[in-house]
Amino acid sequence: MSFKSLEEMNSKLVRCRRCPRLVKFRVAVAKRNSRFLGESFWSRPVPGFGNIDSRLLILGLAPAATGGNRTGRVFTGDKSASFLFSCLYDVGLSNKPDSVSKDDGLRLEDLYITAVLKCVPPSDKPTRQELSNCSDYREFEIEHMKNLKVILTLGKIAFDICKAYYKSKGYDVSGLVFKHGAAYRLGGVWLYASYHPSPRNVNTGRLTKVRFVNVLSEIRDKFLS
Numbered sequence: 180m181s182f183k184s185l186e187e188m189n190s191k192l193v194r195c196r197r198c199p200r201l202v203k204f205r206v207a208v209a210k211r212n213s214r215f216l217g218e219s220f221w222s223r224p225v226p227g228f229g230n231i232d233s234r235l236l237i238l239g240l241a242p243a244a245t246g247g248n249r250t251g252r253v254f255t256g257d258k259s260a261s262f263l264f265s266c267l268y269d270v271g272l273s274n275k276p277d278s279v280s281k282d283d284g285l286r287l288e289d290l291y292i293t294a295v296l297k298c299v300p301p302s303d304k305p306t307r308q309e310l311s312n313c314s315d316y317r318e319f320e321i322e323h324m325k326n327l328k329v330i331l332t333l334g335k336i337a338f339d340i341c342k343a344y345y346k347s348k349g350y351d352v353s354g355l356v357f358k359h360g361a362a363y364r365l366g367g368v369w370l371y372a373s374y375h376p377s378p379r380n381v382n383t384g385r386l387t388k389v390r391f392v393n394v395l396s397e398i399r400d401k402f403l404s
Contacts, residue, residue, distance in 0.1 A: 180315045188319050189226040192297060197312040201298040201305075208244045208299060221251035227293030227320055228253050234289050234328040234403055235272070236321065237263075238337045240375060241296035241305060248299040252281045253292055262376040266388060270395045272403075289403050293320050295340045303377075310340065318344060327368055328402045331394070334375035341370055359386070360394050371398060 182188035196202050209220035225242040242248045246257030254260040260278040267273035267290070274286045296305045296313050321327070321344065332338040335357045342352045345365045355363050361372045373394050374386040381387075 182319050185231050185320070185323055188316060192224045192226055192316050195224050195297070195316075198298065198309045201296075201300060201309060204301050205248055205298050208248065212245050215245060215249060218249070220249045222248060223251070224297035224316075225251060225253050225294070226297075227291055228255075229287040229291035230289070231291055231320070231323055232326055233287070233291045233324065234326050235291070235398060236324055236327060236330045237290065237292045237333065238317075238330055238341065239292070239294045239333045240303065240336050241294050242299045244299050247294075250280055252278070253294055254278055256280060258378045258381075259376045262381055262388070262391075266376075266391045266395055269388075269392055270399050272395065272399065291320070291324065293317065295337050305336070310336075329369045329371060329398050331371045331373060331398060333373055334377075335372075337375075338370075338372050345370070359390065362397075369402065 180191070182191070206222045209215070209222055225247040239254060242253060243257045243259060246260055247253045247255055250256040254263055255278040264273050264278045264285075265276045267287075268276035272288045272290050274288075275283065278285055295317050296310055297316055300309065317340070321330075330341055332341055338357045342355050346352045350365050352365075355370070357372050359372060359374050363370045371394060373391060374380045376386060376391065
């Protein structure tokens with residue numbers, strides 16, 4: 180599938196029904212969350228957010244069930260979003276310390292955020308085929324970022340997806356190993372790895388605000404100043 184613009188891609192993306200399991204789950208999950216009873220869920224594929232002309236791309240796994248799948252904006256309205264944006268705000272990449280809703284006035288600085296999978300998967304575990312089905316969308320986003328300098332991957336799946344993408348472009352990725360804070364140069368782009376800011380990682384101390392802010396600060400100082 181080819182697209183002439185980001186707007187055209189997003190128009191097709193939000194109508195996508197390539198993955199029957201995800202199409203069913205993204206609607207069904209809204210009925211299982213009593214906390215949001217009566218609230219209208221987005222329950223469709225979730226587009227990226229920010230300026231496609233930015234130098235920094237943050238690549239997550241997928242919309243959260245009551246986050247992006249509810250609000251219609253990636254990393255918005257859940258605990259992962261609150262952690263991520265508190266850190267982005269601290270390093271000057273966001274004008275607000277939280278991401279609550281699509282109309283909250285949030286703005287990003289030299290940053291575009293998207294996910295490797297555009298629909299929420301059951302138990303946050305996409306199948307290989309579902310990730311493949313989304314490749315047209317995420318690869319168009321990457322290739323449309325003409326000023327791209329850094330990709331920050333949140334979690335091993337996003338990291339491995341980037342590895343596979345750059346391998347398909349002829350790069351040697353044999354030495355790329357997922358480790359928090361690791362950075363690898365792939366031509367004119369640097370690939371950074373971080374643990375995902377999920378409640379599981381944050382609550383166990385695997386990912387602390389200090390550790391994540393340190394990665395963001397390094398990226399800002401080296402590539403965005």
